[in-house]
Amino acid sequence: MKAWQFSEYGNHKDVLHWVDRDNPTPSSEGAIVRTSAVSLNFPDLLVTQGLYQVKSPLPAVPGVEGVGIVTETGEDSKFRVGDKVVGFCHGGGTLADYFEVSNSSAWHAPKHVPDPTLAALSVTYGTSYFGLVHRADLRPGETLLILGAAGGVGLAAIQLGKMLGAKVIAAAGSQEKIDVCVRQGADHTVNYKTQDLVDEVRRLTDGKGANVIYDPVGGDIFEQTKRCIAWDGRIIIVGFAGGSIPRIECNRMLLKNCAVIGLAWGQYIERDPQKVNSVQSHLYNLLEIGAINPVIYKTLSFERVHSGFDLLENRGFYGKIVVTR
Ligand SMILES: NC(=O)c1ccc[n+]([C@@H]2O[C@H](COP(=O)([O-])OP(=O)(O)OC[C@H]3O[C@@H](n4cnc5c(N)ncnc54)[C@H](OP(=O)(O)O)[C@@H]3O)[C@@H](O)[C@H]2O)c1
Structure with missing residues (x-):
């Protein structure tokens, strides 16, 4: 071959x-x-x-x-x-x-x-479904901030976040990517190349911050990302497309009463294949009814x-x- x-x-x-x-x-x-x-x-x-x-x-x-x-x-x-x-x-x-x-x-x-x-x-929606549902326990009415929102897992997270009833703030690095996020249903957008991520998220959430942050980027922008979390929030660590592995101070987690939660979709296949099978079937149903695409x-x-x-x-x-x- x-x-x-x-x-x-x-x-x-x-x-x-x-x-x-x-x-x-x-x-x-x-x-x-x-x-x-x-x-x-x-x-x-x-x-x-x-x-x-x-x-x-x-x-x-x-x-x-x-x-x-x-x-x-x-x-x-x-x-x-x-x-x-x-x-x-x-x-x-x-x-x-x-x-x-x-x-x-x-x-x-x-x-x-x-x-x-x-x-x-499979990879993008499987990852974002496990991240938002099984790791973040995202609830209707909560605010979801998505980094790298026009990337593969990011766009999947926008569609799934909207389906789960969240208010979605999509953050991306160009106007073309911002436009795609809007077309996919984002309620608000932040261009982190031209706007201050922290100021914008605070403005869009009446100063409270996002309840859930979905972060496949990490890197330098995480210095701002971690300041966008709300009290009792959950930061989902998805990947490091930005190239470097960021750090977070424990006192920030204590003061915000927040959780920093890792996500490893590929490992679910080895450790809990039944759960992956059932999510995969659910995703095919969502595809059929047009809830995701x-x-x-x-x-x-x-x-x-x-x-x-x-x-x-x-x-x-x-x-x-x-x-x-
Ligand atoms: N944990 C898991 O189970 C799991 C599963 C799948 C993927 N991942 C990881 O998640 C990350 C994103 O995956 P993806 O499929 O969404 O990737 P992707 O389609 O390439 O999107 C990544 C986004 O990250 C942003 N970005 C910021 N800095 C970047 C840089 N230096 N180089 C490239 N992109 C950069 C880009 O958006 P802007 O240009 O708008 O900034 C890009 O749209 C990867 O690190 C991947 O390995 C993890």
């Missing part, structure tokens, strides 16, 4: 090549999927650079989620040949003609939903993976980038 493969760590431009590679063979609980669509994720860049927490033996293939048709199964697989499935591969592997999924990290896909939409859903910035052919990675690297997109076979 053909695959996007890297044999050493580095920038995708230098190390990622479209090469011949042996087809995967299924383990007893595994199934082999012929790829039709793969969404690119921020961690793909990290996987290729050897900076992600999960490392596969080299030579390796990036791509953590994908859609396709099952062509072969192990004897204990829950799938049958011909099933359409969505799969999550924590260490990578989906940017290839075929990839392997396991029983706990793949789901039967609704047939009527286009493959790019299915490819764009992944925003796809661009669909590229598989051969143009480098262009997609360039967009990821340069922050020049919103929502999701999907490559199709």
